[in-house]
Structures are given as C-alpha cells and as structure tokens.
Amino acid sequence: MTVGQLNRWNHNWINGEKIETDQVVAVHNPATGEVIGHVPSLTEELVTGAVDAASQALPSWSRLTAKQRGDYLLAWGERILLHKEELAQLLSQEQGKALKEARGEIAGSVEILRWYAEEAKRAYGEIIPSSNPGQQLLVYREPVGVVGLITPMNFPAATLMRKVAPALAAGCTAILKPASTTSLIAVALFELLMDTNLPKGVANLVTGSSNVIGTVLMNDSRVRKVSFTGSTEVGKLLMEQAAKTVKKLGLELGGNSPVIVFPDADLDKAARDIVDNKFENCGQVCNGINLIYAHEDIREQLAEKIVELVSGLKVDIGTQPDADVGPLIDQGAVKKVEALVNDAVAKGAKVLTGGKRLEEDVYQKGSFYAPTVLDHVTPEMDITHEEIFGPVAPILSFKDEAEVLQRANNTPYGLAAYFYTKDAARIYRVIQELETGNIGVNGTSLAYVQAPFGGVKESGMGREGGRHGLDEYLESKYVALTL
Known part of the structure; x- marks a missing residue:
C-alpha cells in the first residue's frame, strides 16, 4: 500500500456525507516518521452538526428491529473481510504494530x-409480579440515545468495534472520535460501514482537536452517554464535565497490572505467556503486564526463561513479515519508557537485556525501544507505580502470598491481574483478594468478545464485551400497567 493510496482516507463522515476541511491533522508512520496521510481538524460547528445528525437519526434507527440493525453490522463485517489484508497493512503502517498482530486485530x-x-436480539425486558390484582409491572429495555465514543491509539480497530458495534446494535446513534495518531483506520472502516447504505446520521466520524470535539460532546445535553478509553487523568476530567448534563459514562482508564508467579507454577508456560502479553503491540496494551512478581525460590529461573524468549524477539518495521515487535507510537512514548528505565537503573535495577533506544540502520527514523527485562526492581522505583505502556518487563521478588497480594493491591488502579499456581485452594483465595476488574489464572489472555472487560478503582467504570457491553447502551423503562 502506497502513501498515495492512504491519502484517499482523508475525510470524516457526518450525516452520511464525506466532510473535508482545509485544516488537517497529519498522521505519521511511527516506524519511519513519514507522513502517510491527513484527516480533517473539525470546527465546533461541524462537530455540533454531527450531534444534530445523530439526534435526527435516532428515532427511526431505534425503532428498527434488532435483526434489522444486526443485518447492517453483519454486512459491515463482510465488507471488512473482503479488504482484510489492505486494512491490516494500513493498521500496521499507522499504528506500528507487527503485521501479524494487525491481521489478528x-x-x-x-x-x-x-x-x-446476534446479541442485540437478546436485549430482553421483564414482567414483574404485581402486588395488586389487575395490574402488570413491565420493564422495557431501550437505547440510551445519542452516544459519543472516544477511542485510543493502541487498538484503533478493535476498540472502535467494542464501542460502535454494541451502541448501534442497541439502537443508539453515534459520534466517534478516534485518536489523532491512528485516525486513518477509523476512516477506512467507516467507509465500509457507509457502503452498507446505513441510514444517514446513524454513525458519524469526527477527527481533530480533542478539546474542541470533547467540549461539544460533553456540553450537549442530547449526547446521553460518552464511552472513553484512555488515561485516568482525562477520565477524571470527563467525569467532572459529565456532571453538567448528568451523562452516563463508560471509562476504561489506566492500569498497573501485575502477574504473580508462585513457586509451584509451570514456569515454562508462565514465561511464554508473560512475554506474549508484555511485548504485544510493543507493550502498548491496556491490560498489559506492568510488574512481574516472582517468588524468591524461582525468581532467577523465571528471569532466565523470560530473557531467553525476549532475546529472540525480532524488532522491525511492523509491515515486515517477520517482525515480532514494532515501534512505540511516537517519540514522547520513547522518552517516557527511557525515563522509567533510567530511574530504575539509577536506584539499583539490573538490565538483563535491552534497556536502550534503537536508533541505528532501519530504526533511525522511528520510535523504537529495545525489548527490555529488568531484575532486582523494588517499590522505590517509579516503574513500579506508573503505567509503562512500553516494551519493558520489570521483575520483583516476593516471599509469601499475603505479602505479594498486599503489594499488588497497593495501587490506585485495578484493571487486570494475572497469577500462576497449581494450588486449587490458592486460586480461590487469590481471586477473592485481588482488587481488580479482570483476572487471568494460569494464562494472560483476556480478549474474548463474550466476556465483560473493565476496571475498578481509578481504572474506570462500566464494561465492554459480552451482554454487559450491550447493557451499557440500554436504559430500563418501568411501566405499572393497570388493566
């Protein structure tokens, strides 16, 4: 795919029409620094136009049957499959991730x-037994209304779908604001959605200033829900703004996800799973492992296994067929990772592999950082408290179960946690004690469409995935019917 081809995705969609503007935002390939496309930078007036369109489309869209709405989603999916390789190439170029990961996304x-x-057909209501004769108590499930959807850069296709699909299935109309660094894949996917002859205004795509778009979405009372995936700092700001119109919020925010490896664990499996999780998408994964707690009896053995696997990872431009790890999204992300590693080393951490920027040869124009394993990491280091969001695996030691659970829970975050053990009684104890929204036991994969995903504490509120994800876009209407 050439840059010329990429430039055809240079527009937004409002009320079923393509929107182009003189003011644009450049989109870069993080592996090469090359500008690969531009998307509009919308004015407040145009964003308000998107809300107008979604509001006008809501009554007719919400009155369609669930099957009719589902048929549009199925048709969208078929069109995506027809262009799956082209879309994967675009995703890899724009976001940087390895092509095999982009294809999977x-x-x-x-x-x-x-x-x-299919799930839209199962948005069941209820009939509740009444306290009085000649009366029925009914509960209807209805769409929330117009929703604003704000997606991040790390999984720009999958996160888009985790918000847009349940919203449209539930009967809501939507305004999507993708991350500025990864807007092209959103435009390409919306192009295919519009090819289904979706009614005008049901789904609208807006790009540009987060401040401009966010202000419109949060202040307009017609927008009844906002779903945001991103930083805790921004999530807290959205909570404050939502109070003005009492909007419903769905927030998936920051994390500090630990993995705990107990001494009876299968160390080979644990090492493989940890590396697969930690270095996916160059460590830019919301529920990615942030800290590796290894029992002191097996720490050295586990560290050796992890280092051996990490040393075999191929770092390259994502579109290269044998790439395992691509670049970080930009130089700012590299600087953050570099600062965290430097702080840890200055305070006594040992670099077992990596620990530096990659700047020579094919890496010189990109945002590359070597896959890194740190040992002898302690709680005094910044890396134990801040979300790394990069290819660095810190290893910490612990002595007993109570100690490590206290340390794992000693964080304002609660998005995900993982642990490895063969002890059935311990499995139930640890599940009960971990303060987190998602747990992997003897495995590190949590991405299943039928399962609810979301955090507790400062990692957010609400769930995406499963029937719970559909519920986020529905309201209950109670009727006391006297016959």
Missing part, C-alpha cells in the same frame, strides 16, 4: 460485529 473486529449483531 482486523479479524477480531469482525468477530465483535458478528457477536453484537
């Missing part, structure tokens, strides 16, 4: 569409 996006196309 596109395929997973279609699975999300298919699942919600």
Whole structure:
C-alpha cells in the first residue's frame, strides 16, 4: 500500500456525507516518521452538526428491529473481510504494530460485529409480579440515545468495534472520535460501514482537536452517554464535565497490572505467556503486564526463561513479515519508557537485556525501544507505580502470598491481574483478594468478545464485551400497567 493510496482516507463522515476541511491533522508512520496521510481538524460547528445528525437519526434507527440493525453490522463485517489484508497493512503502517498482530486485530473486529449483531436480539425486558390484582409491572429495555465514543491509539480497530458495534446494535446513534495518531483506520472502516447504505446520521466520524470535539460532546445535553478509553487523568476530567448534563459514562482508564508467579507454577508456560502479553503491540496494551512478581525460590529461573524468549524477539518495521515487535507510537512514548528505565537503573535495577533506544540502520527514523527485562526492581522505583505502556518487563521478588497480594493491591488502579499456581485452594483465595476488574489464572489472555472487560478503582467504570457491553447502551423503562 502506497502513501498515495492512504491519502484517499482523508475525510470524516457526518450525516452520511464525506466532510473535508482545509485544516488537517497529519498522521505519521511511527516506524519511519513519514507522513502517510491527513484527516480533517473539525470546527465546533461541524462537530455540533454531527450531534444534530445523530439526534435526527435516532428515532427511526431505534425503532428498527434488532435483526434489522444486526443485518447492517453483519454486512459491515463482510465488507471488512473482503479488504482484510489492505486494512491490516494500513493498521500496521499507522499504528506500528507487527503485521501479524494487525491481521489478528482486523479479524477480531469482525468477530465483535458478528457477536453484537446476534446479541442485540437478546436485549430482553421483564414482567414483574404485581402486588395488586389487575395490574402488570413491565420493564422495557431501550437505547440510551445519542452516544459519543472516544477511542485510543493502541487498538484503533478493535476498540472502535467494542464501542460502535454494541451502541448501534442497541439502537443508539453515534459520534466517534478516534485518536489523532491512528485516525486513518477509523476512516477506512467507516467507509465500509457507509457502503452498507446505513441510514444517514446513524454513525458519524469526527477527527481533530480533542478539546474542541470533547467540549461539544460533553456540553450537549442530547449526547446521553460518552464511552472513553484512555488515561485516568482525562477520565477524571470527563467525569467532572459529565456532571453538567448528568451523562452516563463508560471509562476504561489506566492500569498497573501485575502477574504473580508462585513457586509451584509451570514456569515454562508462565514465561511464554508473560512475554506474549508484555511485548504485544510493543507493550502498548491496556491490560498489559506492568510488574512481574516472582517468588524468591524461582525468581532467577523465571528471569532466565523470560530473557531467553525476549532475546529472540525480532524488532522491525511492523509491515515486515517477520517482525515480532514494532515501534512505540511516537517519540514522547520513547522518552517516557527511557525515563522509567533510567530511574530504575539509577536506584539499583539490573538490565538483563535491552534497556536502550534503537536508533541505528532501519530504526533511525522511528520510535523504537529495545525489548527490555529488568531484575532486582523494588517499590522505590517509579516503574513500579506508573503505567509503562512500553516494551519493558520489570521483575520483583516476593516471599509469601499475603505479602505479594498486599503489594499488588497497593495501587490506585485495578484493571487486570494475572497469577500462576497449581494450588486449587490458592486460586480461590487469590481471586477473592485481588482488587481488580479482570483476572487471568494460569494464562494472560483476556480478549474474548463474550466476556465483560473493565476496571475498578481509578481504572474506570462500566464494561465492554459480552451482554454487559450491550447493557451499557440500554436504559430500563418501568411501566405499572393497570388493566
């Protein structure tokens, strides 16, 4: 795919029409620094126009049957499959991730569409036994209304689908604001959605200033829900702004996800799973492992296994067929990772592999950082408290179960946690004690469309995925019917 081809995705969609503007935002390939496209930078007036369109489309869209709405989602999925390789190439160029990961993300996006196309048919209401004769108590499930959807850069196709698919399936109309660094894949996916002859105004795509778009979405009372995936700092700001119109919020925010490896664990499996999780998408994963707690009896053995696997990872431009790890999203992300590693080393951490920027040869124009393993990490280091969001695996030691659970829970975050043990009684104890929204036991994969995903504490509120993800876009209407 050439840059010329990429430039055809240079527009937004409002009320079923393509929107182009003189003011644009450049999109870069983080592996080369090359500008690969531009998207509009919308004015407040144009964003308000998107809200107008979604509001006008809501009555007719919400009155369609769930099957009719689901058929549009299925048709969208079929069109995506016809262009799956082209979309994967675009995703890899724009976001930087390895092509094999990009292909998996596109395929997973279609699975999300298919699942919600069916799940919409099961948005059941209730009949509640009445206290009085001649009366029925009814509960209807109805769409929330117009929703604003704000997606991040790390999984720009899959996260888009985890918000747009349940919203449309539930009967809501939507305004999507993708991350500025990864807007092209959103435009390409919306192009295919519009090819289904979706009614005008049901789904609208807006790009540009987060401040401009966010201000409109948060201040307009017609927008009844906002779903945001991103930083805790921004999430807290959105909570304050939502109070003005009492909007419903869905927030997936920051994390500090630990993995705990107990001495009876299968160390080979634990090492493989940890490396697969930690270095996916160059460590830019919301529920990615941030800290590796290894029992003191097996710490050295586990560290050796992890280092051996990490040393074999191929770092390259994502579109290269043998790439395992691509670049970080930009130089700012590299600087953050570099600062965290430097702080840890200055305070006594030992670099077992990596620990530096990659700047020579193919890496010189990109945002590359070597896959890194740190040992002898302690709680005094910044890396134990801040979300790394990069290819660094810090290893900490612990002595007993109570100690490590206290340390793992000693954080304002609660997005995900993982642990490895063969002890059935310990499995139930640790599940009960971990203060987190998602737990992996003897495995580190949590991405299943039928399961609810979301955090507790400062990692957010609400759930995406499963029937719970559809519920986020529905309201209950109670009727006391006297016959």
